[in-house]
Amino acid sequence: MTGPVPISAWGLAGAAALIAINGGLSLWLRLRLERRLLIASLRTVVQLLLLGYLLVPIFAWRNPFLIGATCLLMISLAAREAVRRVGRSYGGIGRNAFFALSLSATVTTLLAVTVLVGVEPWWEPRYLIPLLGMILGNSLTGISLGLDRCLAELDEGRDRVEAMLAFGATWWEAARPVAAEALRTGMIPILNTMSVVGIVTIPGMMTGQLLGGTPPDMAARYQILIIFLIAASTAAGGTLAILLTLRRLFDSEHRLRHDLLVRR
């Protein structure tokens, strides 16, 4: 197996210079995105370099506690990010997102490393951390889209939900259409990915493996595995987050507690 050709600092600097295209466009069309562009670019560099350097000792020391702590940190950051993208909020949304995301991503990742791939030992960081990261990154998109839709339906569609309650619906009879709509929205990105993958796009993980020298057929197998894991985790995490949210926003006496919703 041959590794990828090393990228020099000059190579990176050249790629960064390409961002000047975005900056130029922003100035020319007065998009006023220069500031955000600069900050986003700096964040990309700092975050990824930091990750690269942090993973060096984690991969080298292979300390299970350090690996566990890293996973926990990743899940917490993902949950925070999932909630941050939602246009509305309620007390406990962060806790619910963390619970949904940690349960779904942990179960699917563990299933992958222990059974489906069968890594020895199962906590081998070179497998565990990238797999978890990819599952988290995609599940958080699904969860945040689902939550956003769920809360929007309860806020903007309040009259519709309450009309059902007023005609004698139980909280679940009134909430079920909301849950369905929210889950459908959350599943759209992964379903779109699944239908065009390999035709229009070569996904990031497969690209990485190809550059790393993995035979294409093996890289394809890994990609299939990860996509199914992501789909499962998104569905499970999304459902859980939406159900926890609905349970919180309908009280035990079948009332929609619109007063608990906060717009941001």
Added chain:
Amino acid sequence: MTEVTDCQACAQTARGLTCGVYFCAHGLTRRVGERVLFSDLSLTVNRGEVVVVQAPSGAGKTLLLRLLAWLDPADAGSVELEGVSPPRMGVPTWRSRVVYVGQRPAPLRGCALDFLREVQGFASHRRGRDAVEIAQGWGMAKENWQQPFAKLSGGEQQRLLLAMALSQEPDVLLLDEPTSALDAAVVDTVERTLRGCTAVWVTHDAEQARRVGTRVMELSP
């Protein structure tokens, strides 16, 4: 702040006895933020009675109906139908017997028939009369039920939702300006259909209050 006490039987309720009135509320209190919308409000409705609620805007008429339908939590007080409170009866069952029809028709997705079918699927649903037939009496054709609900006029939407409420043969109707978007001729037929119902009826229209009300209750801001 409002204080309306027209129930002579409150003392009985305080002693843990039901007051014997068909539909009643006792000691309802509701604050919105710092503001007390009403405190210790009581209301009784006998079978077949239409109590008209009149009050200036913002006095909490809609909120009162929502409290009676158990759609909003009250800070204090109780509501009973034949001596049974909503939690004891089961809230969905309560709402299928004490039906609230909001002032603004809900923006239903699809057509009214879809919604009617959904309502008929609720565990608490009581199959009574045919909603389509009721609405026919108010000038609504069968086809209107299959048109996109959003394309109907406000008055048409109002009639379809009211017909759905009536089709459950509720024991008590909670009506919030139910004819506000209808023209005079239709108002007349709707009022005739509703005659004999037990209702708490919110209206701005003093003429209508005189026509339909057996009793008037005034809320003051």
